[in-house]
Amino acid sequence: MRDPNSDPDKSHNEQQRPTQPPRFGVLEYEVSDDVKRWARKYKTELASMSSSVLSTFVAFPLDFAKTRMQSYDTRFLATVKDAYQVEGLRGFWRGVGTPMASVTLVRTISFGLYQRSKHAIDRYMTQMTGQSPLDLANQRGQYPTLSTIACFSSAGATAGAAITFISCPFELIKLNAQLAGKMKREANPSDRPQPISDLRTGAFRTAQQLIRDRGIRGLYCGYRLHLVRDTIGTAIYFGTYETVKQILSNGRGNEPAEPAAVALAGATCGIVSWVMIYPIDVVKTQFQKRQLETGRAQVTRPNIKFFQPGSYRGLGVSVMRSALINMIFFSSFEQIKKRISNTGEV
Numbered sequence: 001m002r003d004p005n006s007d008p009d010k011s012h013n014e015q016q017r018p019t020q021p022p023r024f025g026v027l028e029y030e031v032s033d034d035v036k037r038w039a040r041k042y043k044t045e046l047a048s049m050s051s052s053v054l055s056t057f058v059a060f061p062l063d064f065a066k067t068r069m070q071s072y073d074t075r076f077l078a079t080v081k082d083a084y085q086v087e088g089l090r091g092f093w094r095g096v097g098t099p100m101a102s103v104t105l106v107r108t109i110s111f112g113l114y115q116r117s118k119h120a121i122d123r124y125m126t127q128m129t130g131q132s133p134l135d136l137a138n139q140r141g142q143y144p145t146l147s148t149i150a151c152f153s154s155a156g157a158t159a160g161a162a163i164t165f166i167s168c169p170f171e172l173i174k175l176n177a178q179l180a181g182k183m184k185r186e187a188n189p190s191d192r193p194q195p196i197s198d199l200r201t202g203a204f205r206t207a208q209q210l211i212r213d214r215g216i217r218g219l220y221c222g223y224r225l226h227l228v229r230d231t232i233g234t235a236i237y238f239g240t241y242e243t244v245k246q247i248l249s250n251g252r253g254n255e256p257a258e259p260a261a262v263a264l265a266g267a268t269c270g271i272v273s274w275v276m277i278y279p280i281d282v283v284k285t286q287f288q289k290r291q292l293e294t295g296r297a298q299v300t301r302p303n304i305k306f307f308q309p310g311s312y313r314g315l316g317v318s319v320m321r322s323a324l325i326n327m328i329f330f331s332s333f334e335q336i337k338k339r340i341s342n343t344g345e346v
Contacts, residue, residue, distance in 0.1 A: 040341060043336075043337050044112060044115050044337065045112050047332075047334075047336035047337045047340070048108050048111040048112075048333060050336055051329045051332035052100075052108070053104055054328060054332055055325045055326070055332070056096075056099055056100050056103045056104070057093075057100060058325070058328060059324050059325035060092070060093055060096045060099065061092035062317055062320055063099075063178075063321055064083070064094070064178050065079050065080055065083075065092075065314070066317045067285060067314075069317060070282050070285040070286065070314045071179055071285055071286065071289050076317055094177050094178065099171075102167065102170030102173075102174070105166065105170075106163055106166060106167045106170070109163055110160070110162075111159075113158065113159040114155050114156060117155035117159055118151060118152065121151050121154050122134045125150070125151060133147040133148045133150070133151035133152075134148075134151065137151075137152075138250065142246070143246065143247060144243045144246050144247060148242070148246070149243055152238050152239045152241075153235045153236070153238065155238060156234040156235040156236070156239055159234055160230040160232075160233065160234025161227060161230065161231040161234075163230070164223070164226050164230050164231075167226070168222070168223050168226045169220065171226065172206075172221055172222070172288055173206045173207060175285065176292050177206070179292070213296050214296065221287070221288050221291045221292075222284050225280060225284040225287060225301070226284060228280055229284060232276070232280075233273045233274075233276070236269075236272060236273040236276050236277070237269050237270070237273040240269035241326075241330065244261075244265035244268045245257075245261050245262060248261035249262075257334040259331065259335075262331055262334045263327045265330065266327045266329060266331065267327045269326060270322030270323050270325065270326035270327075271319050271322055271323050274318050274319060274322045275319070278311070278312055278315050278318065279305060279306050282310075282313060282314075283301070283302050283303070286302055287299065287302060
């Protein structure tokens with residue numbers, strides 16, 4: 001006897017439907033619900049990690065040129081030509097491993113700290129004023145206000161200051177790798193220029209040398225300058241990014257993470273933050289270079305001078321690098337976060 005609840009057409013269709021071929025390969029792998037939940041919980045960290053690797057590798061040659069220009073008072077084309085002739089194309093990526101690891105770690109932690117600081121400051125400001133800055137920033141048709149700018153900038157300053165304890169040693173090691181070729185030639189000026197393939201600029205070796213010369217404090221040469229630069233710079237960085245993105249997306253009635261707005265906001269925040277803190281970065285580079293050269297000897301810190309030609313050496317390259325790296329980073333960052341958020345509720 002036929003089941004009255006059965007559907008003969010459905011049974012017929014199921015018999016006629018072709019069998020789906022088995023799926024193979026990593027791209028066809030279906031993640032579990034637990035993994036999806038975990039990914040959504042840490043989507044900010046996952047997105048920043050992936051985006052940092054990509055953007056750091058692409059823009060590293062410009063960072064290499066910027067460091068050489070700051071340290072040796074040379075122009076961009078002369079710097080590139082000199083490095084290429086003596087150190088080869090690979091020289092522009094010398095030491096890239098350390099910043100790829102360090103920038104990924106630092107940005108992952110920094111963006112996590114920024115998110116938590118942003119929400120903590122938002123709760124405090126909501127209690128004080130009765131209005132949430134984050135709610136305002138996410139409303140369509142709403143332009144930035146003093147409260148939204150203050151919330152984003154304060155959270156950026158908090159994250160920037162907190163992460164310097166981790167980032168300072170990594171940046172010092174990267175600086176040593178970028179300057180090693182030129183410093184070796186300066187130490188032996190009579191030697192005939194030749195490709196430098198035996199430079200020992202590994203992160204572990206550099207850290208060992210710094211600790212041997214100056215103790216554990218050697219890893220934090222120039223820390224105060226680093227702290228000032230990153231506290232101010234990160235406040236400007238996040239404040240500018242969120243504000244420009246809000247003007248170009250929410251303020252115009254578009255989606256909060258509209259791609260063109262994200263790319264332009266990323267480029268703008270990189271440019272503005274570097275222009276504002278650049279003289280501090282120049283002094284930090286020069287100070288750390290002298291300490292790397294002198295070993296145990298004490299070095300006098302140069303004075304920070306704003307609005308003087310020498311204080312902006314290499315600024316053009318830094319602006320190009322920062323615009324490029326942040327366009328790539330934030331575009332990738334927002335897209336990855338969006339993809340993770342759209343994996344489906346479980």
